[in-house]
Amino acid sequence: MQKTTRYIQKSLEGIYPPEEIRAMTRLIWEDACGFSPVDVILRKDTVLDESLRKKIEVIVEKLLQQEPIQYILGHAYFAGERFKVGPGVLIPRPETEELTLLIMRENKNRQLRKIADIGTGSGCIAITLSRHFHDCRIEGWDISPEALCIATENNQNLGASVSFLQRDILQYTPHAEELYTYDLIVSNPPYIVPSEMAGMEPHVLDYEPHTALFVPENDPLLFYRAIARVGKKLLCKGGKLYFEINPIFARDMSEMLFSEGYCDVRTDNDLFGRQRFASATR
CATH class of the missing domain: 3.40.50.150 (Vaccinia Virus protein VP39)
Known part of the structure; x- marks a missing residue:
């Protein structure tokens, strides 16, 4: 997981501000992969399976094209609730x-x-x-x-x-x-x-x-x-x-x-x- 986190952050460097990259990384782990911030820390040496790695690569590729992460994930948060969004x-x-x-x-x-x-x-x-x-x-x-x-x-x-x-x-x-x-x-x-x-x-x-x-x-x-x-x-x-x-x-x-x-x-x-x-x- 630690290696994948570095991959996400390194890929997005120079395109997004550091605080936005951190927020996107958390959303990728939590919303797209189902891992809480605590999971990411405690399981930092876990090797991801191929399907999850591919999923993350697709998300990163879309972010490199500056597609909003909310559209990529299909939802956004508002007043503490999750709302479906799309183009x-x-x-x-x-x-x-x-x-x-x-x-x-x-x-x-x-x-x-x-x-x-x-x-x-x-x-x-x-x-x-x-x-x-x-x-x-x-x-x-x-x-x-x-x-x-x-x-x-x-x-x-x-x-x-x-x-x-x-x-x-x-x-x-x-x-x-x-x-x-x-x-x-x-x-x-x-x-x-x-x-x-x-x-x-x-x-x-x-x-x-x-x-x-x-x-x-x-x-x-x-x-x-x-x-x-x-x-x-x-x-x-x-x-x-x-x-x-x-x-x-x-x-x-x-x-x-x-x-x-x-x-x-x-x-x-x-x-x-x-x-x-x-x-x-x-």
Whole structure:
């Protein structure tokens, strides 16, 4: 095992930062091979069988092509749970977990009846909220059938009760029975403009779905504006909007939400001190 650990780390040297290589090595041993960190230490002289060595070699080869390890393994961790992911959905980010925890913290004393997660992807936000707000109807909306398929599988695997719906927020008109029935809407929509591509990592650009990442350069608030406008018809009085946002458009976000008639508009920083979240009240 010790020899294989050296092989993994030496192969990835110069391509990934040292701390990322250590994390990948642990994931390969633990998630792909079933060996805990303690196993790896105690069984350092164990010789691996041929099939396991081949499996590790295939994973390393994919990592050398900068394929995200979450796609290679087929899952990612979010709020302590394992979610299936694939090329059709974004890999859940720590910032999105921060947003979910912020919602849970700020609404712990509210009697929430209905929540919509718009652009649900793998379903990580909706499912995590469903497991926290037990008596609340939670919906996950997405335009992508592939994303909804993965989200539904995660919902079943984690014993959650989210209702997933195929909807295009840019074209959506609320039904009469939906008007003013939602207590909370959350969304982490596409928010990267094409001019930011130059600073992005290949494992994001080459593998993650661009439709879930990018917005037009000339209209970076496209999805937020659409959600805010639909939100005015869906949210009950006092209902809340929560967004993950691009920090460079934080001021524009606040101005847009005020102009759409929302109050208590606020932005919050992520753990790195960037304006990453916006919230508002109808």
